[in-house]
Ligand SMILES: Nc1ncnc2c1ncn2[C@@H]1O[C@H](COP(=O)(O)OP(=O)(O)O)[C@@H](O)[C@H]1O
């Protein structure tokens with residue numbers, strides 16, 4: 353656990369001293385503000401944050417891989433993985449440490465958007481329940497997206513390859529539910545269950561369904577497990 | 590001989606590692622005793638890095654076994670990794686970190702507590718003479734200083750065994766000398782295995798040498814004996830304008846000359862003169878040529894390149910094997 357935290361802390365520091373952290377933060381804040389303003393500029397505006405929560409899934413599909421691409425690919429390219437893996441640290445501790453750091457980076461993206469919520473409370477009386485649950489859902493969604501990104505980063509020594517691969521996987525996992533109407537029968541349900549975006553819907557409505565929580569937790573655990581195996585397999589090459 | 594020399598710290602037994610079909614090392618066996626500095630000498634692609642990666646638990650062997658401080662590198666990898674300090678050949682470092690931050694991180698993942706880390710970081714910065722650069726970003730340091738940071742992280746947690754993969758490769762000559770002295774000073778306390786493809790390096794630093802070639806041990810000896818075996822003779826190449834037969838005889842008559850061969854004929858002849866080692870006959874030859882009224886157009890002492898040395902070494906050893 354100590355090793356995990358040491359690695360997480362080191363990665364978090366590295367992330368926040370890089371300009372990338374602030375570029376990503378600005379991009380997300382800008383897009384969230386844009387979608388938010390568009391959504392409340394209609395004829396009958398609703399005092400909700402749905403306007404930027406739903407587009408966020410797509411934005412995270414692009415940003416999460418950028419946050420994670422460095423984490424393991426760089427270690428492989430620079431050879432620092434050799435020193436990490438010959439230190440008395442277990443492979444899963446490395447993966448968990450990196451993942452925690454990625455989570456911290458992702459949470460930092462959400463911080464500026466709190467300003468939008470404050471704006472909303474100044475001009476209307478929004479129902480805070482759905483707002484909080486939507487944020488919770490977004491965090492869980494982001495967690496799943498980061499786990500895919502970390503896995504991709506373990507597969508390649510090239511950050512760009514890792515990022516594009518993760519974006520591809522996430523894109524497929526987010527739009528797979530669109531095929532549900534064509535699938536038919538049991539497949540309709542299966543496709544809807546696999547999609548990482550469908551599980552966000554109830555959160556946005558203000559309902560925290562344990563079934564959705566479990567989905568994200570299992571999904572993430574599975575991806576992290578694959579990442580550990582991928583690291584382990586490096587030893588056998 | 591001290592008592593400690595009899596305690597084996599590294600025991601390698603029939604170690605074999607295949608990359609696919611290709612054997613990088615085959616049936617390697619050797620022992621390193623406590624406090625010893627062992628040189629692991631071999632040309633490129635001999636299998637030095639592969640051996641070290643197996644010893645450090647970075648990759649498992651295909652067959653055979655290795656123990657460090659009594660722990661098996663495969664079955665008790667974590668125990669082994671607690672006891673080793675490793676400097677990989679490429680000196681991989683986190684370039685975006687400062688020297689002290691980096692050392693602190695490496696200390697943390699080696700399980701050092703805060704006090705121990707603070708004390709040791711100061712110590713190793715002193716030992717590796719990094720004082721001026723303690724808050725510099727590693728990416729901004731020269732190759733030689735990065736090497737020192739690499740050594741600093743390897744000795745930080747006071748490991749029993751140090752594994753150094755070509756620690757002087759690619760740094761400038763002055764720093765090479767400093768690095769060698771540094772490593773020499775670490776022996777005794779640590780058990781060290783150091784790989785190199787530079788023959789003089791092992792004579793300067795190590796008490797015992799293992800020479801490997803194409804993944805196999807070809808010789809184990811003390812460095813003094815090795816250099817003696819290798820440095821049997823030296824060569825001088827000269828171009829002399831003069832009557833070939835007379836020149837040959839005159840050169841052969843110089844005391845210390847063992848053999849003269851003519852490599853190019855014509856008005857100006859090229860000659861290869863083999864002399865006893867340390868004879869240093871350059872001046873002698875030029876005086877001679879001058880006295881006879883011939884023309885000396887070129888005089889060049891030839892040093893055997895490392896490749897040749899290895900070639901001669903590995904050839905003789907495998908012939909006798
Ligand atoms: N990861 C690898 N995959 C395939 N072949 C390798 C790998 N690493 C090293 N080799 C090969 O194994 C042999 C020994 O390499 P190495 O242990 O690096 O030698 P050295 O360190 O003595 O130069 C070389 O022929 C090299 O090409």
Ligand SMILES: [Mg+2]
Pocket residue numbers: 634637638639678
């Ligand atoms: Mg090597």
